[in-house]
Amino acid sequence: MPSQPHDTVNPAGPADVPVNPATGRLVFGWLLVGIPLGYGVVTTLSRVGQLFQ
Amino acid sequence: MNWLDRSRSMAPPGFNRWLIPPAALAVHLCIGQAYATSVYKSALIGHFGLSQTAIGIIFSIAIVMLGLSAAIMGTWVERSGPRKSMFVAASFWGAGFLVGAAGIFTSQLWLVYLGYGVIGGIGLGIGYISPVSTLMKWFPDRPGMATGMAIMGFGGGALIASPMSSALLKFFDGFNPATDGADWIASGNSVGKLFLTLGVLYFAVMMYGVLNIRVPAPGWTPRGWDPSTAKVSAMVTTKQVSAANAIKTRSFWLVWAVLFLNVTAGIGILEQASPMIQDFFRGADGNSAVNAAVAAGFVGMLSIGNMAGRFIWSSTSDVIGRKRIYMVYLGAGAVFYVVLAFFGGSSMLLFVAMAVVIISFYGGSFSTAPAYLKDLFGTFQVGAIHGRLLTAWSAAGIAGPLIVNGLLDAQGKPGTMNAHNYLPVLLTMVGLLAIGFVASTLIRPVDAKYHEPEEELASARKGS
Numbered sequence: 001m002p003s004q005p006h007d008t009v010n011p012a013g014p015a016d017v018p019v020n021p022a023t024g025r026l027v028f029g030w031l032l033v034g035i036p037l038g039y040g041v042v043t044t045l046s047r048v049g050q051l052f053q
Numbered sequence: 054m055n056w057l058d059r060s061r062s063m064a065p066p067g068f069n070r071w072l073i074p075p076a077a078l079a080v081h082l083c084i085g086q087a088y089a090t091s092v093y094k095s096a097l098i099g100h101f102g103l104s105q106t107a108i109g110i111i112f113s114i115a116i117v118m119l120g121l122s123a124a125i126m127g128t129w130v131e132r133s134g135p136r137k138s139m140f141v142a143a144s145f146w147g148a149g150f151l152v153g154a155a156g157i158f159t160s161q162l163w164l165v166y167l168g169y170g171v172i173g174g175i176g177l178g179i180g181y182i183s184p185v186s187t188l189m190k191w192f193p194d195r196p197g198m199a200t201g202m203a204i205m206g207f208g209g210g211a212l213i214a215s216p217m218s219s220a221l222l223k224f225f226d227g228f229n230p231a232t233d234g235a236d237w238i239a240s241g242n243s244v245g246k247l248f249l250t251l252g253v254l255y256f257a258v259m260m261y262g263v264l265n266i267r268v269p270a271p272g273w274t275p276r277g278w279d280p281s282t283a284k285v286s287a288m289v290t291t292k293q294v295s296a297a298n299a300i301k302t303r304s305f306w307l308v309w310a311v312l313f314l315n316v317t318a319g320i321g322i323l324e325q326a327s328p329m330i331q332d333f334f335r336g337a338d339g340n341s342a343v344n345a346a347v348a349a350g351f352v353g354m355l356s357i358g359n360m361a362g363r364f365i366w367s368s369t370s371d372v373i374g375r376k377r378i379y380m381v382y383l384g385a386g387a388v389f390y391v392v393l394a395f396f397g398g399s400s401m402l403l404f405v406a407m408a409v410v411i412i413s414f415y416g417g418s419f420s421t422a423p424a425y426l427k428d429l430f431g432t433f434q435v436g437a438i439h440g441r442l443l444t445a446w447s448a449a450g451i452a453g454p455l456i457v458n459g460l461l462d463a464q465g466k467p468g469t470m471n472a473h474n475y476l477p478v479l480l481t482m483v484g485l486l487a488i489g490f491v492a493s494t495l496i497r498p499v500d501a502k503y504h505e506p507e508e509e510l511a512s513a514r515k516g517s
Contacts, residue, residue: 019276020067025265029075032261033082033206040212044353051350051405 057263059134064267070191070275072265077184077203079262080139083255084146084180085210087115088356092218093244100241101162111170113450118174120447123182127440128296130179135187135266142180143259149173150252157245169248181207181443184262185423186436190269193432194278196424197375201367204420208360212353214251221247286428288376288496292504293433300441302503304429307496312422313445313452314489315382318390318482319415320453322408323359325461325478326352330408332470333398339469354405355412362413367420375425379493382414387486394479398472419446429499456481 055061090112097108130138149172156164184203192199222228225243239247274280299305322329327348331341343351370378389407397404423439430438457478464474 018067019069022069022072026069026072029072029261029265032258033075033078036082036213036217037078037206037209040209040214040216041357043216044212044357047346047350048354048357049350050347051354051401 057133057137057140059132059137059268062134062136062267064269064273066270068267068269070269073184073188073191073267074199074202076262076265077188078206079265080142080180080184080259081203081206082210082213083259084142084177085207086214086251086255087112087119087177088208088211089214089218092215093222093239093247096222096239096241096244097157097165099238100157100244101160103162107162111165114166114170115174115177116450117447118171119177119181120444120450122175122178123440123443124178125440126175126179127182127437128434130183130440131186131296131434131436134268135183136263138179138183139259139266140263142176142183143256143263145172145176146180146259147176147252147256149176150248150255154245154248154252157241157248160241178440178443180259182436182440184266185439186427186432187266187268189423189427189435190273190432192275193280194275195368195371196427197370197421198364198368200423201364201420204367204423205360205363205416207419208356208363208416212356212360215356218247218251221250286374287498288374289428290431290498290504292499292501293431294429294438294499294503295505296434296437296441298503298505299426299430299434299438299499302499304496304499305438305442307492308422308425308429309442309445310492311379311383311489311496312418312442313449314485314492315379315386315418316415316446316449317453317456318386318485318489319412319418320449321457321478321482322411323355323415324454324457326355326408328467329475330404332474333404333472334401335471351405351408354409358409358412359416362416363420366413366417367424370417370421370424375421375428376493376496378421379418379425380490382418383486383490383493386411386414387483387490390479390483390486394476394483429496433505 094105094108097111098105101108126138149168149170152168152172153165154168156162156166156168185200188199188203189196222239222243225246226239228237294302327345330348330351331343331345334342336342366378366382389411393404393407393411397407422442423435426438426442427435460478460481461470461474464470464477
């Protein structure tokens with residue numbers, strides 16, 4: 001049977017290696033992109049309100 | 054510059070894959086600025102004293118360069134890895150603004166074409182594709198959702214850039230609401246300063262992505278996910294196809310046609326959004342019930358629909374399959390266009406709802422495409438294949454406005470039309486979507502003769 005792409009040996013260790021949550025980096029990363037995106041959505045929605053007045 | 058190499062960006066054991074989407078979003082939110090060029094278009098027209106067309110070419114060059122650079126550089130992006138390619142994208146995108154600023158300050162339009170159009174356009178193309186295949190490798194269990202998250206950023210980038218640019222232009226010009234009226238237009242000098250600011254700011258934010266992107270180790274799979282237990286579908290291959298072979302397949306060109314037709318149809322609304330809603334609600338006296346400010350709200354609503362569709366529909370495709378979701382984009386899209394054409398003028402709510410759903414399908418077709426390519430061709434060179442597919446976007450960017458403007462020009466003068474005048478345009482879009490629907494049904498799994506031999510794949514993995 002031909003080998004599949006996922007059959008390769010995993011040099012990063014076994015699949016049950018515990019995931020490092022890296023909470024601080026995770027929160028910073030999502031805030032970095034989330035805050036500007038939230039600002040853009042809220043600003044846009046404030047203009048959308050005029051559509052149905 | 055070794056730190057940019059693919060080998061230096063390999064994730065350590067236990068790396069949290071949810072750190073990757075913000076890194077990808079950091080790039081896409083920045084390059085999404087390309088959809089917000091209308092903020093300073095009037096200012097540039099005034100500064101250079103030229104026509105709308107001459108200034109509009111800046112954006113057209115950027116979009117054409119996006120498609121070309123993604124197609125030409127796709128294989129390099131795949132080989133070099135996301136960190137190096139994102140760094141190159143950040144450099145080109147930032148430098149494009151700086152060169153563009155020099156063109157504005159010296160009143161040399163050709164420098165703006167070269168800066169924002171050519172150099173920035175290259176940054177757009179490389180930046181667009183660079184994190185996509187990496188995301189799919191980190192989320193093999195949910196590739197549609199993963200690409201949806203990143204490509205959503207491209208739609209969301211305009212939502213940020215538009216109000217931010219307006220605020221910066223007012224700041225640079227010392228805008229005074231008491232003395233400057235509603236018809237205030239920014240000076241060229243302030244647009245130059247805006248370009249300088251955006252160039253530096255976007256480079257810095259994109260560098261966050263460069264520093265935080267990681268590639269998974271070969272053979273890595275998410276904890277608790279076993280590929281052998283994944284749902285089997287004839288449309289999802291476990292084989293790999295190179296970019297060179299992919300473009301020889303019928304399926305690639307059918308996906309290309311589907312994307313081209315869906316994007317062309319979406320541009321039908323996007324291009325004309327503001328005048329269209331005013332024309333649809335124009336009374337017998339020639340006055341529209343919708344003023345420019347309300348029309349701007351409609352354009353904003355479309356931007357949100359475009360962004361949301363990129364995430365929602367692409368995530369949905371993980372559940373119902375890529376082929377089915379494209380048939381929804383095209384089939385339901387055609388039906389909604391018919392409703393819009395014949396009943397849109399009867400109700401504002403109906404008009405806005407139909408337009409927003411159609412634009413969400415437009416956005417969804419972009420974000421679902423990489424996952425569809427992964428299903429058909431595997432992950433081996435999916436970034437490079439995606440790059441080649443984006444030429445469909447460039448082609449649609451030319452064809453869409455040509456069709457819409459050509460048909461509307463034959464109907465009458467801007468500001469005098471009504472809903473009836475839009476029938477030829479909207480029904481043409483229905484025809485395009487119907488052709489796309491047929492093309493979508495013809496997409497089949499790729500023939501085995503195009504699959505990469507396992508030995509070559511193994512040596513390629515060792516090389517990386």
